[in-house]
Amino acid sequence: MIISMCELETRMERRTELSDISRSAKRVSVHLLCAVTALAIDASTSSESLAAQAAETVARVSIVNKSLELLDGSSWRTVYSPDVGWISNVAVSRDGRLMAFLHWTPGVVSGHDYTVPPEPALFLVDRAGKPQTEPVRGIQRFVWCGPTRLAAIRGTYWEGAFPPFRPDRVLLLDLGAPGSGSLVLDSITSVPAPIDLACPSFEPALYLVNATPIDGAQVFRYVFATGQLGASTVLRPDFSPTGNFYLVHWPLSDSVSVFESRTNRVALVAKTRSFGQVLRWVYESGDYLLVLAPGPVGKPYVQGDKRPKGRVILGPIDRDYLIYDVTKGRQFAARRMKVQPASAPGNAVVVTIGGSTSVLRRP
Amino acid sequence: MTMRSLPFVQSLARLAAMALIPVLQACVGGASADDSPAWDSDGDGISNAVETNPPNYRLYGFDPEVPNTNPSVAHGTEHSGYIENGIKLPGRHQGYYHYIGPTWEIDQDDWGILMMLNVIEATARDWRNPPRVCTNTVANSFGVGDLSWGEEASRFFGGYSHPHGSHQNGRDVDIRFLRVDGKEEPVGGNWDPFATGDLIDCFLYYEDVVAVFIDVTLNGGWYDSTDPRVFHDSDHYDHFHVRVRDPDGTSN
Numbered sequence: 001m002i003i004s005m006c007e008l009e010t011r012m013e014r015r016t017e018l019s020d021i022s023r024s025a026k027r028v029s030v031h032l033l034c035a036v037t038a039l040a041i042d043a044s045t046s047s048e049s050l051a052a053q054a055a056e057t058v059a060r061v062s063i064v065n066k067s068l069e070l071l072d073g074s075s076w077r078t079v080y081s082p083d084v085g086w087i088s089n090v091a092v093s094r095d096g097r098l099m100a101f102l103h104w105t106p107g108v109v110s111g112h113d114y115t116v117p118p119e120p121a122l123f124l125v126d127r128a129g130k131p132q133t134e135p136v137r138g139i140q141r142f143v144w145c146g147p148t149r150l151a152a153i154r155g156t157y158w159e160g161a162f163p164p165f166r167p168d169r170v171l172l173l174d175l176g177a178p179g180s181g182s183l184v185l186d187s188i189t190s191v192p193a194p195i196d197l198a199c200p201s202f203e204p205a206l207y208l209v210n211a212t213p214i215d216g217a218q219v220f221r222y223v224f225a226t227g228q229l230g231a232s233t234v235l236r237p238d239f240s241p242t243g244n245f246y247l248v249h250w251p252l253s254d255s256v257s258v259f260e261s262r263t264n265r266v267a268l269v270a271k272t273r274s275f276g277q278v279l280r281w282v283y284e285s286g287d288y289l290l291v292l293a294p295g296p297v298g299k300p301y302v303q304g305d306k307r308p309k310g311r312v313i314l315g316p317i318d319r320d321y322l323i324y325d326v327t328k329g330r331q332f333a334a335r336r337m338k339v340q341p342a343s344a345p346g347n348a349v350v351v352t353i354g355g356s357t358s359v360l361r362r363p
Numbered sequence: 364m365t366m367r368s369l370p371f372v373q374s375l376a377r378l379a380a381m382a383l384i385p386v387l388q389a390c391v392g393g394a395s396a397d398d399s400p401a402w403d404s405d406g407d408g409i410s411n412a413v414e415t416n417p418p419n420y421r422l423y424g425f426d427p428e429v430p431n432t433n434p435s436v437a438h439g440t441e442h443s444g445y446i447e448n449g450i451k452l453p454g455r456h457q458g459y460y461h462y463i464g465p466t467w468e469i470d471q472d473d474w475g476i477l478m479m480l481n482v483i484e485a486t487a488r489d490w491r492n493p494p495r496v497c498t499n500t501v502a503n504s505f506g507v508g509d510l511s512w513g514e515e516a517s518r519f520f521g522g523y524s525h526p527h528g529s530h531q532n533g534r535d536v537d538i539r540f541l542r543v544d545g546k547e548e549p550v551g552g553n554w555d556p557f558a559t560g561d562l563i564d565c566f567l568y569y570e571d572v573v574a575v576f577i578d579v580t581l582n583g584g585w586y587d588s589t590d591p592r593v594f595h596d597s598d599h600y601d602h603f604h605v606r607v608r609d610p611d612g613t614s615n
Contacts, residue, residue, distance in 0.1 A: 063582050066552060086552025109548045112462040112506060118551060159549050160508050160537055161526045162598050252441075252529050252576050252604065254594050277595050279580060292580075297591045303570035310567075310590065312560035315582030341582050 057096035057127060058350050058359065060342035061087055063314055068101060070127060071342070071350075071357060079129030085118070095147040096345040098132060098175075100124050102139060107157070117157040122150075124175065132175060133183045140165040143206075145199035145224070148175035151206045153194045162251065167194050170208060190229055191220050198237040201284075201346060207237030234261060238280075240287040245326050247281065247289075258289070258326055267326060273297065276322055279339075282349050283362040287327045290349060293320040293334070316340055316352070333363070402488070405430045409450075409477060410484055418451045418515045435476040437532040437609050438521075444532030449474035449513045449520025455504075458487025460547050462506045462539065474513030474520045476533035478571055478607050483507060483536060486565050497565040501558050504547055506539030508602060534609060537602045538562065550601050556585045559603075566605050567592060576604040 058071035059079075068080035068087060080087070082103055090101040103123050108116035121135035122142055141163070142152035150173045155165040170188040188194075193211035200207070206222040214220075217231035238247040245267055248257045256278040258268035270278045270291070277292035316338040323333040340357060342350040349360040399406035407430035414425035423434050434448035452473045454461045461473055489497045490505060511533045512524035521532050529535050540550045541558040566572055567590055576596040579586050586593075596604070 088552075104552065106551060107549075112460055112547050114549055118549075160602055164601070249597060251598060252594075252596055272594065273591065277579075292595075296589055301567070301570055301590065301592070303568065309564045310560050310586050310588035310593070312557050312586055313584070314556060315585045317584040317587055319584055319587075339580070339584065341580075 057092045058342050058344045059090050059092050059099045061090055090343050092343045092345050093144050094345050143199045151197055163195050170194050200239045202243040240281050241285050245287050289324040291322040291324050293322050407431050412453045412456045416453045433477045437476045438615050439532050441529040441535055445521035446533040452480050458491040459507050460504050472509045475510040478610050482569050482607055489565050502541050502545035508537035510536045534607045536605050539602050560586050571607045573608045574606040
């Protein structure tokens with residue numbers, strides 16, 4: 001209402017000739033009051049709408065134009081385009097205000113191989129695509145550990161290795177207040193060959209995986225509040241949202257295992273052909289797995305048969321997925337949907353069902 | 364038998380021997396020289412390129428004009444094994460090139476059993492001359508990365524080679540994704556899912572291939588196959604992994 005009154009005042013003033021200073025001064029003061037009031041109202045409305053928008057931030061690297069895109073209603077809007085190289089690994093912060101991604105500078109190839117490997121740098125931008133800090137070079141993997149805090153592994157790209165880099169050290173980054181531009185760097189060097197890291201949602205800690213066991217332990221837990229680092233008994237820190245279970249994808253295998261975190265007892269062994277392909281944890285709470293449903297399997301192949309070709313699509317594809325409740329040991333839901341290669345706050349799963357893209361939430 | 368019948372017997376024996384030669388050649392592993400493909404002159408199932416690769420003829424005396432037997436044997440499993448008499452893949456031939464994988468130097472990561480090399484070479488021939496499922500519209504050659512470790516001097520082949528857990532008994536190979544521009548270079552940000560999918564199908568034509576590991580969730584899901592030999596593995600997002608069967612079983 002105040003905005004409407006200010007607008008009316010302005011329109012009336014425009015129609016009146018300005019003939020003396022006093023009237024002009026009064027007009028200026030009224031306009032200033034209107035302007036300040038309008039700003040105050042806009043600010044409060046903006047912050048609410050911004051918070052709401054941020055909570056629904058969904059970002060992806062476009063398959064088509066290789067740019068960083070933000071979901072805006074039902075369409076995707078480009079917020080960052082690399083002028084050279086390419087981007088990958090986009091991750092939205094837990095409060096949805098910021099997006100982190102790796103921007104790769106092409107390496108130098110001689111013959112068939114790199115003489116200078118490509119180098120990634122960690123970029124942090126807001127929803128408008130504005131950089132929040134200087135890029136951090138050499139980051140191979142990273143995770144959000146809070147609204148402004150990240151943990152990252154710095155290293156050198158190494159094609160074909162598992163993981164595809166030679167690690168250097170773990171870095172702790174903290175932006176402070178968004179937009180302040182400050183970046184506090186600390187490092188953890190007592191895990192000498194970090195290959196993976198995770199910041200679970202159920203506790204303020206960072207889990208690090210070393211390439212090889214150190215005194216019998218391969219996973220370590222760093223507590224942010226105290227700075228203490230200690231060995232963990234879990235085999236891998238891919239925890240469910242409750243922390244009660246963790247997932248292990250065995251390399252070059254047709255099975256996935258779920259362990260109880262507290263006891264390390266096996267809770268589930270999921271064979272791909274019969275159970276389906278276990279992909280990751282899903283939902284913000286509970287212990288639910290997202291599983292690609294087992295599809296029809298062709299008969300054993302005999303060379304010379306007219307075998308059907310694999311279908312290649314510039315993804316994602318509509319597929320049948322299952323949601324499996326680990327605690328109850330049974331299927332919870334089934335969905336036919338596209339799982340988007342996108343990121344949302346809290347590492348939520350982004351799906352497209354019936355043409356509508358959103359975060360997959362527990363019913 | 365009289366002295367008069369001996370020449371007849373000798374002629375009969377000579378005829379029998381001549382009839383047996385092609386049978387013996389077939390047992391060795393190939394058709395007769397007249398039926399042999401151009402890439403395997405003596406029809407022994409070992410390509411000319413492999414036989415003339417210097418480490419191979421130094422180690423085993425291969426001759427492309429004389430049928431040779433396969434000396435290689437896979438022992439143990441792909442995760443705990445070794446190769447007896449490993450054979451070295453040539454660095455380049457029609458349809459493929461070898462690139463340095465993450466293990467060792469280029470001369471030490473390209474050893475395998477004969478079946479593995481034959482699958483690679485056969486797929487490469489198909490890739491250049493697509494008669495079946497290979498489509499190939501861009502790349503002339505595909506990149507072959509790590510097979511198994513080997514050292515000619517010590518004659519030790521296979522076993523553990525960092526950073527691989529498998530690749531131990533000569534039955535595994537890494538194949539680079541193909542680039543959109545077809546260049547024989549690392550993928551970088553130029554991955555071609557269509558060409559790569561065609562190449563996977565090219566390998567799967569051969570029933571000796573028992574497994575292909577690939578990240579099927581890339582881009583939200585890009586390769587949809589009902590072939591039971593295709594397995595998802597999230598570590599394989601810039602190359603895929605091909606494994607062949609153990610020709611003599613796992614009992615050794």
